Amino acid sequence: MKRKAIAASAAVLLLPLSACGGSARAGDDNTVTITVGYQSKTINTVTAGTLLRSLGYFEQQLDALHDGHTYKVDWQDYATGAPITADMTAGKIDIGSMGDFPLLLNAARGKQLGQPTRLVSVTGYNLRGGLNTVVTAADSKLTSLADLKGKKVSTSIGSAADGTLVRALQRAGIDPDKGISKLNQQPAMGASALSAGSVDALSQFVAWPGLLAYQGKAKALYDGAQLNLPTFHGVVAREAFAKQRPAVLEAFLKAQAEATDYLNARPVTAAEKVAEATGLPAEVVYLYNGAHGIATFDPAVKPALVSALKQDVSVLKAAKLTGDVDVDSFVDDRYVRTALGTADYAKRLDAAPPASASEVWPKGGGKTTSFGSPKELLAYMARHDGDIRAAYVPDATTRTLWFADKAVWVADGGQLLPFVTRATAQAYVDAHGGAQVVSYADALRRAS
Incomplete structure (x- = not known):
């Protein structure tokens, strides 16, 4: 039987889809379905999601395995990382991508439920923390973080954007629990609340701050890079899946590296592809993913990012969202090292972000x-x-x-x-x- 790698169609790309059925499951015709959870509008995950899907690289890598199976990729789009984690720990998603704080919650939840997961690669990162921004309405009179005292602020609790907000408020001498009124909202809901005037500020991850600024609906109040702490998005896989089908996981990571190289070599074209798939303005996508964008893309798991992840644990513990997380056990770059080869991985690991311009x-x-x-x-x-x-x-x-x-x-x-x-x-x-x-x-x- 001639093998085919088939991308499953989604009814509407921009809407979150609910997971259905089991993952990495073999059908009667020897077809194996690999389920990938991604966030189309969290554009620093595009090399493991939106862009990768549009390029078809994962399907091509699966087709090249020649292992007697027919592979089908079920791409499932979500608004945030939390539902990806829920479906991963239920055995419904094999590979997912999300931000650093959700990754820690993924690790904690997986261990708690006896369904451990592993961080296997990185997508987009910023070594200073610039991927998260606090914005206010365009006509707001608020001019500094100190002005948020006693105000209503929308964020997504447990997200990297919430972590930025908490740390920034602490540095400004404001109690993040008592000094503001925090609303836990999905990014889109928070953006609507800001536009409606029902909140004074919004702390969110890409691409929401840039999108609202571009639309003239918001202005930046606090640049996350002021924290000078790395923030990133990464790829996580179910441990059971990785052990059962290591070649498939390595095929995904090879495809991710190809998508990364495509983005870095053709940043304008990549931004337009992501814009077409997500409905986001290409100008906003390029702000983050361009040649000198806020994000740097590379699958290598850099020590600085692992170190930052360890520092993030205390923020989640203080919010009582998780207990201790063994980051060293959670991080597993064996698969990406194998997928890329020793020399290429070492080169990527040592590569510095491009200079800003x-x-x-x-x-x-x-x-x-x-x-x-x-x-x-x-x-x-x-x-x-x-x-x-x-x-x-x-x-x-x-x-x-x-x-x-x-x-x-x-x-x-x-x-x-x-x-x-x-x-x-x-x-x-x-x-x-x-x-x-x-x-x-x-x-x-x-x-x-």
Whole structure:
């Protein structure tokens, strides 16, 4: 029988799907179904989800196994990591992807239910924590994290965005339990609540903060990179599945590496593919996943990320969401090492994130242009008014990429410096005599 790797169709890609049936199950015709849980709109998991699915690399790798089985991939889309964990521990999902805090809850839940899981690779990461952002309404008068005291804040408890909020509030001297009124909401619900004015701020993971800013519905209040603590998304697999079908798991990880290489080599095309599949604006996808985006993609399980994961345990314990988690036992990079080979894995493990840069995406163009400084980018934009699809600049202190027209600009002598938030811009002004916050229009005028 000629083997085929078949991608199961989803009724509607953008809606979460409920798991059905068992996973890695063999049918009467010797067909084996592999169930993959992913989050289409959590775009730092695209190399293990949305982009990987659209490229068909996993199916191709399965077809190359030549082990006598016909493989079918059942892709199931979710809004967050929690339902993926629920279905994994019920034996309904074999491979899943989610953020660092949900990964820890996955590990704890799997151990509790006697269905252990293992972290097998990484998707997107930011070594400073820039993947999470606290935003307020575009017309909000709140200007710093300290202004949140006594306010209503929406987040998803147990998520990396909630972890950022908790740590940021603690650093600001605000009790995260008593100093604010925290609402536990799904990202979409929180975004709606912010737009409706029923909450004062929203702390969320990608791509929600960037999307709301791009739409003119929000502005950044706190850049997660100010914590200077790594945050990442990763791939988790059921231990029983990994032991039963190691070649299949390795095929997935090979495919993930291929998707990663595709994204890094063709960032604009990859952003457009993800945008088409998710309904997100390509300009927002590129903010995070572009050539100089907030996220860096690599499947290697870097020690810095494992160390950060260990630090995250205390935050979840304090929130009484979990007890101790044995991170060292949870992390298992044997499969990805085998899949990629010793030399390639070592190279990826040592690779540094690409340097941040200012970048313009012209209208009608399939390529972007990078600039040596934000001022050079502004000068180019002033000369090409109306011909720019999107423009991105790195924060002068955290290096977090942000939309040029949404950034807070500071003029300091001959320099024009962008910041994600007004608070960090003001901190710079306070420390540099003569520096001043200027409008975006004024920054363009000064650059030209």
